[in-house]
Amino acid sequence: MNTQPYLKYQCILCGEIYDEELGVPEFNIAPGTRWADVPEDWLCMACGAPKSEYVLLED
Amino acid sequence: MTAPRIPTELIAPAFNPATFGIGKREVIDQLFTRLRKDYPLAVAEVPGYDPHWIVTKYDDIREITRQDAIFHSADRSKTLASQLAEQLMRNYTGGLPTIFKTLVHMDDPEHAEHRAVTQPHFYPQAIAKLEPQIRETARRYIDEFLAKGQGADFATELAFRYPAEIVLSLIGVPKQDHQKMLDLTHWLFTYADPDLCRPGANITDPQEIIKTWDIVYNEFKSYYESMIHARQQCPVNDLTSVIANGKIGGCPMNERNMISYLVIASTAGHDTTSATTAMGMWTLAENPDIFRKVRDQPSLIPGFVEETIRWTSPVQQFVRSATEDYVLRGQQIRKGDLLYLSYVSGNRDEDAFPEPFRFDPERSPNRHIGFGYGPHICLGQHLARLEMKILWEELLPRLASVEMAAPGKFAESEFVCGPKSVPINYTLA
Ligand code: HEM
Ligand SMILES: [Zn+2]
Numbered sequence A: 001m002n003t004q005p006y007l008k009y010q011c012i013l014c015g016e017i018y019d020e021e022l023g024v025p026e027f028n029i030a031p032g033t034r035w036a037d038v039p040e041d042w043l044c045m046a047c048g049a050p051k052s053e054y055v056l057l058e059d
Numbered sequence B: 001m002t003a004p005r006i007p008t009e010l011i012a013p014a015f016n017p018a019t020f021g022i023g024k025r026e027v028i029d030q031l032f033t034r035l036r037k038d039y040p041l042a043v044a045e046v047p048g049y050d051p052h053w054i055v056t057k058y059d060d061i062r063e064i065t066r067q068d069a070i071f072h073s074a075d076r077s078k079t080l081a082s083q084l085a086e087q088l089m090r091n092y093t094g095g096l097p098t099i100f101k102t103l104v105h106m107d108d109p110e111h112a113e114h115r116a117v118t119q120p121h122f123y124p125q126a127i128a129k130l131e132p133q134i135r136e137t138a139r140r141y142i143d144e145f146l147a148k149g150q151g152a153d154f155a156t157e158l159a160f161r162y163p164a165e166i167v168l169s170l171i172g173v174p175k176q177d178h179q180k181m182l183d184l185t186h187w188l189f190t191y192a193d194p195d196l197c198r199p200g201a202n203i204t205d206p207q208e209i210i211k212t213w214d215i216v217y218n219e220f221k222s223y224y225e226s227m228i229h230a231r232q233q234c235p236v237n238d239l240t241s242v243i244a245n246g247k248i249g250g251c252p253m254n255e256r257n258m259i260s261y262l263v264i265a266s267t268a269g270h271d272t273t274s275a276t277t278a279m280g281m282w283t284l285a286e287n288p289d290i291f292r293k294v295r296d297q298p299s300l301i302p303g304f305v306e307e308t309i310r311w312t313s314p315v316q317q318f319v320r321s322a323t324e325d326y327v328l329r330g331q332q333i334r335k336g337d338l339l340y341l342s343y344v345s346g347n348r349d350e351d352a353f354p355e356p357f358r359f360d361p362e363r364s365p366n367r368h369i370g371f372g373y374g375p376h377i378c379l380g381q382h383l384a385r386l387e388m389k390i391l392w393e394e395l396l397p398r399l400a401s402v403e404m405a406a407p408g409k410f411a412e413s414e415f416v417c418g419p420k421s422v423p424i425n426y427t428l429a
Helices: B008-015 B017-021 B026-038 B058-065 B083-093 B110-122 B124-128 B131-147 B154-159 B162-171 B175-189 B206-233 B239-244 B255-286 B288-296 B298-312 B381-398
Strands: A008-011 A017-019 A054-056 B041-044 B052-055 B317-322 B326-328 B331-333 B338-342 B399-404 B419-421 B424-428
Touching (some): B008 B041, B017 B026, B110 B124, B110 B239, B110 B255, B110 B381, B124 B381, B131 B381, B162 B175, B162 B239, B162 B255, B162 B381, B175 B255, B206 B239, B239 B255, B255 B288, B255 B298, B255 B381, B255 B399, B288 B298, B288 B399, B298 B381, B381 B399
Antiparallel strands (some): B317 B338
16 A cells, blocks of 8 residues: 555646545545546646646645 | 637627626626537637637647647737737737736746746745634625615625735735726726726727726836835835845836836736626526525535636636647647637536536535636635635625625626625624
8 A cells, every 4th residue: 555645736827736635536536546546638627737747745 | 620600690799898897797698608518619700800719628728728838929919909909909010919917918937937926925824814803704794795785786796805905915006096006997997888988988999998908008117117116125025025126037017017017916816716706796696595505504604706707707718829739629729820829618618617607615526617727827816715604604604695796797897707786684693
C-alpha cells in the first residue's frame, strides 16, 4: 500500500484544488485516488482545463 | 445545411432589458425553457442586430468557453450589442469593438499574460487570509442593517454595499469614494433600468448608451490614473499596486489595460455578488423551510451559497465569435458567427440539473456555470463565495424568521441582472 502522504494539486487557471485524500466522489473519483491515477483525459471540474494545467500545491 | 431560426417574436424579448425586470425573471425562464426544448441551438435574427446563435444548453456553453482559441472574446462586442451600438463604438474608439480592454475582452496570449498578473491573489489560499477582515465588515453591515428596523431594503442597504466595500478596499479605494464607484457600476451594467441608470440618461437612445460608457470610462480613468501613478512611485499592499506594477512580457502593462483591469474589478467585482446575495435573501424570505434548515445547520451554508449563484445567474450572457467553422450539436457554425451564451439557461438545463427549478441547498453535484467556464472563468469566484458564506454565517443566527415586507423587484438589464429591491420584515433570534 502507498504510504506517501496525500498531496494537493491546483488548477493554475481557476484555483480549483484536487486533494488526493478527498478525491471527487461526486464524479466517481474515490477518496485516496493519487493524482497519477486520475485519468489523463480528465478535465478540471470548475473550468474545463486539461490535467496538465494542474500543479503541485506546496503548503 | 441551413441553420434553424428562432421565430423573431419568440426571441426578441430576450434582447430587451425590460423583460428581465418582470417578476422574478419568469418571462425569461419560460422563454429559455421553450428554447431548450424546441430551439436548443438556433439563430436569432432580431431587427437591428447581427444574427446570433443562441446557445441554451449547459454542455454547449461549456464546449464553447473551453475553447478560447476557436471562440474569441476580443474581435466583437463581448456582450449583446445592436449594429448601431457596435458602429457607434467603432466610430468612437477608432475601430475597436469596446471602450474597455478588460480581461473579459482579451484573447490569448494577451489574456493569459494579463490574468497571471493578479491570479495568485485570487486563489482560494490567498482569499482565505482575508477572512478576519471580511467577517468584521459583514458584522458591521449586519448591525447597521438591523438598526434600520422593519421593512428595510436588504438589496439597497446591505447587498449592494457590503461586497462593494470588500472588493474596493482590496483595490485600495478609500471608503469615501465607494458610493461613487457603486453609482458608476450601476450606470454601466443597469444602463437601461429607470431606477439605477445614469441620472438624466435617455435610456431608449443608443447614442446615450455610448455616452454613458464614455462618461463612466472617463470617470474611472481620471480616478485611477493618479492612483496608478502613486502606486508606481510607492507600492502598498493593494490590488492597484499589483496592477500598476504588473509586467506583460517583461514590459509595463499599457495604461488603458491597467485602467480597464481596475474597472472590471471595481464593477464586476461586486455587482454580481450583490445580485446573488439579494436573491439569496429573497429566497429565504419566501421559503421558511429553507430558511430554518440553513439557519439550523450552518454546514449547509456553502451549498446554499452555491445554489444561490446557480439560481441567480447574475451574468445573463456573454458573446463569443467563431474564428473557424465548427460543428456543434449537429449544427454548422461558420467562421465569424456570433454566439450568445445564456448562462441563466445553462444553469436551468434539465439535462444538467435534475429539477432545475427547485432551489436545493443540498444539490450535489452543483457544477453550475454562473461563474462561466474555461480560461475566462470568473477571477473573483473564491472571493465571492467567501463573502457570501461569511455573511450568512453571521446573519442567520441573529434571525428567528424573515419574510418579504413588500414585493421584490428585479433590475431591468439583459447583462448583469438581479434584484434591486428586497424589503424584509424579520424577528430577531
Ligand atoms: C457571484 C458573483 C460573481 C459572478 C456570478 C461572476 C460571474 C462571472 C462570469 C460569468 C465571468 C465570465 C466571463 C467570460 O466568460 O468572459 C466572470 C469573469 C470575471 N469576474 Fe466574476 N463574477 C462574480 C464575482 C466576481 C468578483 C467578486 C470579482 C472580483 C474581482 C470578479 C471579477 C471577475 C473578473 C476580473 C472576470 C474576468 C475574467 C477573465 O476574463 O479572465 N467577479 N465573472
Ligand atoms: Zn480549473
